[in-house]
Amino acid sequence: MIVVINDTLGAYGGTHTLTLRICQWLVKNGYQSVVFCEHDGNEEMKYSLESNNTKIFCFDTENRKKAAEIIQSLGKDQLKVINYMWDKYLDMERLKYERKLSFDNILYCVHYGTFMKGVTYPGVIKRIVRRQFLGVFRKMNRNYALVMMDEDTTEKTSNWFGENCSPNTPFVRIPMLCDELAEKESVISKGYQGNIVMSAARAEFPYKGYQIGLIREFAKIKKAKSDARLVMVSGGEVEDIKTIKAEIEKLPEDIRNAVEYHDWMNYDRLKKYMEECKVFVGMGTAVLEAALKYKPSIPVLYNTYEALASNLLSELPESVVAAKDCKDLATNLILKVFSWDETKYREEAYKSFEAVKNCYDIDKNLKLLLAVKPKSRKSVLTIAEIVFIYALRFIGRIKHAKEKMFDISQIRKEC
Incomplete structure (x- = not known):
């Protein structure tokens, strides 16, 4: 199996150290470890990954031709992509739809605000945006492509969408290297x-x-x-x-x-x-x-x-x-x-x-994460959903949002 972590290699944060741990474990246990990213400015992170025999592919997700070529070269039939952010998951689903690709694509939800798209918009528009994304969320969840970090992220997600996550949605705790210190x-x-x-x-x-x-x-x-x-x-x-x-x-x-x-x-x-x-x-x-x-x-x-x-x-x-x-x-x-x-x-x-x-413990939790298998390897998106999602993202860029549709001060109010 080839396992791809689709994230970013920018400034250090919790997901970066998580990626390092996962990639170290993957290589140690005989998997091929790969990282996809749009930005690779963290030289220390790059060095650590490459020293660990992890391949890094840095490309603009808008360049779907190049992205498809990379995935084809890796061998899509044995590919499992793990995303921490919904935008990243959706980018892969769009790529699958437009390039007629099939591979396992999973969202590992490690932040309680992951799904709060459109949170910065006024009430009526926010409700419309939320309703549209709810449809995509349901399809992803029914496809067994969603993994929650803990009860808190599950509760916040349920509150945002106004409905409970599927009882089949698995929890996988953050994998940690739990080696005893000799000293x-x-x-x-x-x-x-x-x-x-x-x-x-x-x-x-x-x-x-x-x-x-x-x-x-x-x-x-x-x-x-x-x-x-x-x-x-x-x-x-x-x-x-x-x-x-x-x-x-x-x-x-x-x-x-x-x-x-x-x-x-x-x-x-x-x-x-x-x-x-x-x-x-x-x-x-x-x-x-x-x-x-x-x-x-x-x-x-x-x-x-x-x-x-x-x-x-x-x-x-x-x-x-x-x-x-x-x-x-x-x-x-x-x-x-x-x-x-x-x-x-x-x-x-x-x-x-x-x-x-x-x-x-990383041995227990990563095995659980890698065991997650979507029912279908094809894209869950329709062309109408793709148009809506990426039009909204474009508007977000025009608004100079701090992050794409993601304002933590507004999320605070929602929670």
């Missing part, structure tokens, strides 16, 4: 003896606005634990990065001096920072990565400028974000971790690792 005792000991609260996330507000809340709350943490330090790693939107730095500058000098900010960094270097921290605060795959470094990890709520958290990841590993009705500050859990004695800290460190391994 785990040293890492745990270093964490216990240390004083670092860490966060690592893209600057993407308000979706990951908890970073602002964590900076503001650090004054309370510092007051309770005078030797505490805050290490923040971020990158992404220029204006949002400026907001983070401005928030740090607002802190009193003695507290500000205990805050260490880094732009986004090499992935291996990032993991080393995780090994140094005492407790990790974040969301998504970042909290999973930290837990795999034997760190007590605290998932926070998205779409808020407060750092809100209801539990440690080890207590509810199925959810990489806090409950939507959460009102508690992450500060309470952070200080709880600081209060543990060494025996308790070691126990919780192991719990963090085991919770993630049991739920997200």
Whole structure:
């Protein structure tokens, strides 16, 4: 089987590290690993993939002749394409329709806002757009071409379309490389003896606005634990990065001096920072990565400028974000971790690792993902649907939307 990840190789984010893990596992287990992308500006990512014997094809999806030639050269009969974004899935379906191709095309939904097309439009137009996309969604789902990451993405999708996903729609947790650290005792000991609260996330507000809340709350943490330090790693939107730095500058000098900010960094270097921290605060795959470094990890709520958290990841590993009705500050859990004695800290460190391994182990979850088989390999789209979808996308470009039909501030209201 030839497995294609159809995404992008731009700035680092959760889907990029996911792609790296998947491709590493594929090659290790005898599959041919391929990446399709429109942009390949991330040289570190390219190097990592190519060093792992993963082929990269960078092309404009509007150039369907070239795309078809690439797919034909790979051997469409044994091809399985995995997309994280609906736009990417639809591009492949359009390609199949127009070039009369047949291959497995799957949407792996790893973001709760994946299907919220037309969300920036006024009420009546938004309802029309949603109704049109609902028809395509139903056909994709009935074709067994949809895989959900977790219960949260399923719930948000059901709420958006006003109907439940098929009971046959599978869950596949985010695949994680859950290898035990040879030096785990040293890492745990270093964490216990240390004083670092860490966060690592893209600057993407308000979706990951908890970073602002964590900076503001650090004054309370510092007051309770005078030797505490805050290490923040971020990158992404220029204006949002400026907001983070401005928030740090607002802190009193003695507290500000205990805050260490880094732009986004090499992935291996990032993991080393995780090994140094005492407790990790974040969301998504970042909290999973930290837990795999034997760190007590605290998932926070998205779409808020407060750092809100209801539990440690080890207590509810199925959810990489806090409950939507959460009102508690992450500060309470952070200080709880600081209060543990060494025996308790070691126990919780192991719990963090085991919770993630049991739920997200890549061997189990990637086998489930690769086992997903659409009923038909032909396109689910009609010519009328293609015209509508791509006319809407063209309008979105004219409007200079931040992303194609995807405005996170509007999605916040919908959720």
